[in-house]
Amino acid sequence: MPLVDSHCHLDFPDFAEELDQVVARAHAAGVAKMVTISTRVRRFDAIKAIAERFDSVWCSVGTHCQNAHEELDISADDLARLAEHPRCVAIGEAGLDYHYDLSPRDAQEEGFRRHIAAARMTGLPLVIHARDADEDVARILEEETARGPFPMVLHCFSSGAELARRGLACGAYLSFSGILTFKTAETIREVAAFAPEDRILVETDAPYLAPLPYRGKRNEPAYTAKTAAVLAKVRGVSDDEIARITTDNFHRLFAKVPR
Template sequence: MIIDTHAHLNDPTLRSNIQEFLLLARQANVRGILSVGTTVESSQGCIELAEEFAEIRAAVGIHPNNCCQSAPEDWATIERMCLHPRVAALGETGLDRHWDDCPWEVQVDYFRRHLALSRETQLPVVIHTRECANETAALLEEEAKLGALRGVMHSFTGPVDVARRCLELGLYISFAGMVTFKNGEEIREIAKEIPADRILVETDCPYLTPHPFRGKRPNHPALVAHTLELVAEIRGVRLADFAAQTTANAQRLFGSW
């Protein structure tokens, strides 16, 4: 059994053919998928998919690049959504300096809201960071003073010292298709270092299609098997053992599928 811990199944490129993609996932032994929201609307879509398909569970939240488009009542909606029995996590949330879609202070505000809601509900957080890994780690270290953190640094790309800081905070580290890319040597070196009980795999589909399908879209949950295989190889462990380990890790963090 393999669990894809981060998929955007509500994206039109996947949802329009969801039965086909879930069949491919089952054929690849991907029996659990966390469908992750980025807005109120997509979070609701993830819940609907989780209600329909047993292998799907939902994460609800507002992505840092979408915070500025949120209506005043959206956060209260997320607070209600997180009580749904098919919701396993909050997010994705975090910080992003790559795009100019949302002022930094607004991103920080929403990130802290997600972390506070996590402490209140005990749901783990799915954390995004792009071109601001050190700032993200610093904020998490501040927040850890308010209570233990539960969550995952998703689609992690480095640097290694930030991975170490996040591990010290009790967070998990997840790797997506970029670890399989030819220019992903730095990410592979980090993947070797993560403790066995803190490592996860994901697709981040429909994005980041892993080698040997890089460049083809949409990426989809079945292809997480390629990421799993590559990371098992570089860590020098049997594929079956690594599948069992990452599945156990996912279910420890998000609960049973």
């Protein structure tokens, strides 16, 4: 059963010199589909060009919370309009990052809520970034879900069990990255063990967070299988079964991607 890398950044300079080879290695490793995730709307032309170039690559549109203050002129309507592109299958990534605090927190929250509005308008899943901001992310998700549901995934899940539970209660999926394989990530493995079977995904967040045994090196979509193998072990199922589960879940959430 093929895997899906639900979150990577193929437009980043790390891949510029060998993008064809990176995609080919992903296919060879059993990764049939990839979603390259937007961090700046003003780079959307470059992102969608990659999705147009490769049949196996799709994309999102959005502004990373670390860049939120740079793109507050972009409305939810703008995001929804850009998301009409046939290769665009998600909104984001957006959310809150209090670890680096590269964007003012009020700008991050404003951007986050705009992306939520766009996800609600389009029905496309919101890709959520959450780092050292669990309480505020949970609060915003609960407030916004009360206004009307929207599809969402807490990507690269590296938060506490409380955000996992509150996010799941709002309808969120949880996506696990190479962090799941790290020796120090026992809390993340505990979340991966209790998360409902129909709400789990795998990703790389490439070029970041390469799983063991590649930790510290450039990550790439081919390494999705390393994270999936650890997720399978944590949940007590076979590698083939975790591929089936996560791929089925991906298509349920990213419903615009054909099977």
